[in-house]
Amino acid sequence: MSEREAARAVGGPDPDGTARAVGGPGVGGTARATSGPDAGGTAAADWWATAVSRIEPDVIELRGQPVQDLIGRIGFAEMIWLMLRGERPDPRRAALLEAALVSSVDHGPHAPSIAVARMAATCGVGLNNAVATGVNLLGDVHGGAGEQCVRLLEEVVAGSRGPGGDTGGDPGDVRTDPGGGDAGSGPGGEAAAVVARWRARDRYLPGFGHRFHSRDPRRDPLLGLVAEAAEDGVVAGAHLRAALEIERLIAPVPMNIDGATAVVYAELGFPAPLARGLFVLSRSVGILAHAWEESGQGRRNKGPIPPSILPTWI
Amino acid sequence: MSEREAARAVGGPDPDGTARAVGGPGVGGTARATSGPDAGGTAAADWWATAVSRIEPDVIELRGQPVQDLIGRIGFAEMIWLMLRGERPDPRRAALLEAALVSSVDHGPHAPSIAVARMAATCGVGLNNAVATGVNLLGDVHGGAGEQCVRLLEEVVAGSRGPGGDTGGDPGDVRTDPGGGDAGSGPGGEAAAVVARWRARDRYLPGFGHRFHSRDPRRDPLLGLVAEAAEDGVVAGAHLRAALEIERLIAPVPMNIDGATAVVYAELGFPAPLARGLFVLSRSVGILAHAWEESGQGRRNKGPIPPSILPTWI
Amino acid sequence: MSEREAARAVGGPDPDGTARAVGGPGVGGTARATSGPDAGGTAAADWWATAVSRIEPDVIELRGQPVQDLIGRIGFAEMIWLMLRGERPDPRRAALLEAALVSSVDHGPHAPSIAVARMAATCGVGLNNAVATGVNLLGDVHGGAGEQCVRLLEEVVAGSRGPGGDTGGDPGDVRTDPGGGDAGSGPGGEAAAVVARWRARDRYLPGFGHRFHSRDPRRDPLLGLVAEAAEDGVVAGAHLRAALEIERLIAPVPMNIDGATAVVYAELGFPAPLARGLFVLSRSVGILAHAWEESGQGRRNKGPIPPSILPTWI
């Protein structure tokens, strides 16, 4: 093969960050001429092309909407939806998003995202740096389970679709009956197969189990809201049914907060990675509250344990 | 002096983070015995004392409220207020907070907080790491002006208080008359003195001026909402008057987004540093939206300019 | 199964960070009693058990060595080796590590790790925050290739071992003959098989190809040093032979800096993830140099492109 083709084939991950995928301004965008007068300026403008916002002198449009038409006329949760999805949600769906965002704001200093932000707040960095420090820890293991659980639920739902696209089933009463409802049709058999596949890969089933709470107090209220919305036809209910079926299969292990919020985000149509993004926005609130509280407590360079306790020497 | 007293006097900033201020569990808290059985465990528990949340098996209380009583019953902006202030706001005040949070979510890729998050999203790190990268840049110069402007406004208001605590004055029409209203009493003279003091220290007057917009489209809607709230007695209006007076004094330089949001946060009683904290929560939304968009555009290791443009060698 | 066994089985990724693996003080450590007097203090001490350093009043031991015996008596690269590996390297091996660390310090503002740090330096955050911002981008795609390439080379070497553990082969002249040497025995056949397996999984072969340099000026000097060390018996040379064989198989695609440093780190026995860790230490130098330079250039809130160029609206 020619050298150019060979380079394409094993392009490599580009260690020094100097190569980029050929592209126009963005997905579906038209590449403008990058030769001719001011080709460099055009290339630079296209390099930073975006559909999220348009900012020009005296103009701020967010997802196509002038910002002055949004201030005072849209809630913060709705705004989050607009910025991520490109359109405004109806009030019932926005309310579900809002409930999920409220549910995940904090879990106290045992959560490393909270603890590190508190410690940062005593080290003479800005409050934004303390918050960023906490958010940086919301990785695959601490916050990533919601994303994984959305994928899990989507697998069950995708496999459950009958010829008419109907996933069937009645979720039952999610508050008193963890696995209630008619599972004869719908996600029943598919859930078992998917669970088996996931457990073969990794002993963790994202969204289920919790080593701190035997029954997470956030589960019932969240799932209750989803069930109501499903009854009213605001959401389809398929992901809820899938989650309840999994919970029944693995009983007595309960669904946890990642699972409950995954149900909400999946029902609302958010792609799996945004389950983590939304958890980030939610948890940032608790991270900020804790960093702020710590900054008023007078400690300097706060470590994880009091100075009277010395780490064990191995 | 004794060695101990000497050490106290020049304690130093504790380079290796092994000394802490003597303290009990927290502001106003009672220090429990740190001797006796399990003194270490008690010390460690007190080390992480907090009033923000109480987390125990099957219990999650946020600022004293069981989380299951909040889910679906409180908005996200109200929740932010509750977590930061320890109590729920009334709906009119919550609406002002919500408007301010909505106003600051994004300003496009020219904003370094947005650009770095987009770049991070192409480097094979998690979405949370991309968001954290952006938030980390919201420092004294990029996001810090709101905090500084709150202090500026508080100085004017504090100096304007007459014997009865009345700051007087009528803000006039904030949309058409930048400095309207009766400035004979109230903040007039005080504003001029404060502005002179601030300008003597630093040529930047936080909250005013903008090199991109001649008139920021976010100013009028935000100030209009504050003016309405002041008319309805929801907020006092003193910080609004102060800001308008400053704007009149330095005309034709307009108030910018930091100034307008500072007016909101100050009227709502948030301490100055939380103006930055709230800007962090707001801007995180745009940072996430941009990082998410970039992650779908196929670039790898995206630098600031296209590879066709080589940095100038000095 | 019992509830406890069920909880173990699907323990989940522990969304709120309150569960931990049962463990004693650390690998190979002995769990001390966590009941009895001051069980909490002991538990907290064990929670932070480490073999890296022992710090007590007036005592600092790093990997068992008193710090006062190291200052002025050990080089920085040797110190890095000691801290990561637990023992001091011989001078020849230390020299190889030093060469690799020197090679990767910088690749200019096109590298996102460099650009974001420069931008951070204009936002009013500390120099440490600017450096952290850059380091945060050294993820799987920008810096992760070295780690992946070490794994690739280890696969070839492991498969090449004959009954006597001999990987055979003579690397030839690495500077003029990219794939020279006797490949009849040794890694030849194994390399082809491994390359085929890796290409089936992902089109990127880590460590090879570069969209910016047709021949990376860092490759020859690094590989030359490894070849000399192999001739002198300082390193085995097996990973070098494997890399050269791969390069010959995929010619004309050259080995890049990730590949060359991977050869060094693998020959020196560093586990694959530390290839990324060492790249972090190296690139931190360039990140700091650039952040420092930018901080002296007077810009505020520097975005990725000059304000005269507006991002394209999609």
Place this chain on the structure above:
Amino acid sequence: MSEREAARAVGGPDPDGTARAVGGPGVGGTARATSGPDAGGTAAADWWATAVSRIEPDVIELRGQPVQDLIGRIGFAEMIWLMLRGERPDPRRAALLEAALVSSVDHGPHAPSIAVARMAATCGVGLNNAVATGVNLLGDVHGGAGEQCVRLLEEVVAGSRGPGGDTGGDPGDVRTDPGGGDAGSGPGGEAAAVVARWRARDRYLPGFGHRFHSRDPRRDPLLGLVAEAAEDGVVAGAHLRAALEIERLIAPVPMNIDGATAVVYAELGFPAPLARGLFVLSRSVGILAHAWEESGQGRRNKGPIPPSILPTWI
């Protein structure tokens, strides 16, 4: 004043990061034409102008030196000097830098920079993210004292200069006599005045005192190396004398690691902010070592204290 002048006067901190200082390619650089053909490309190239490195296809020059001439021919500490200062140091001065870098690599899990990195390593983020998390905490209070101490020493030295620039004095024996030597001339009177000014501003005197060590084991070896270098005329010794004089004035409070390294960096001519930058490079080693160790210990979502200890509820 005109609107433009008014805008200049109160330009503000540029909330949205869209204005920049007018500038050419960099300090002392010549602004190239930003009109005419490809003005945008030229502007973008100048926007990222740098003297640190020049990177073009098949060319990598670091501070003007081809990288292939550096690999294997320069030590890592020397490389750090070259990248930061733009020229290579002589071996004696490089050795001092190396000693200071070695001295600060770690101080165990009590140091928040170490603890947060260990916690991050259990949260499913990359090793680079764990290191970045730790580095992000090296702020004004945890790592910033070295920078402050350099400024303190520079103030004493600047005030001590007699007409001939001679700061006089003989440091004495730094190991056994903390404040020995002839302080009659030299920094004596100036030190007292400077100390008084600093203590009036802030109770902390950066570089002195330590709440963990009564005598930091790193002080004597570092200062001993500087004293030898001063005797041999490798460094002037003025900052060492100043530090010893301060230590004598505030006895029995000892110099700590920030003070000792500040002496080294100041003697070597590093600007104060780079004292923090160099501490960042040094401490990154310990941060990496700890993050790496933790990643092998099997914990997930490690919080600051074991789950058996619940934070105190205030």
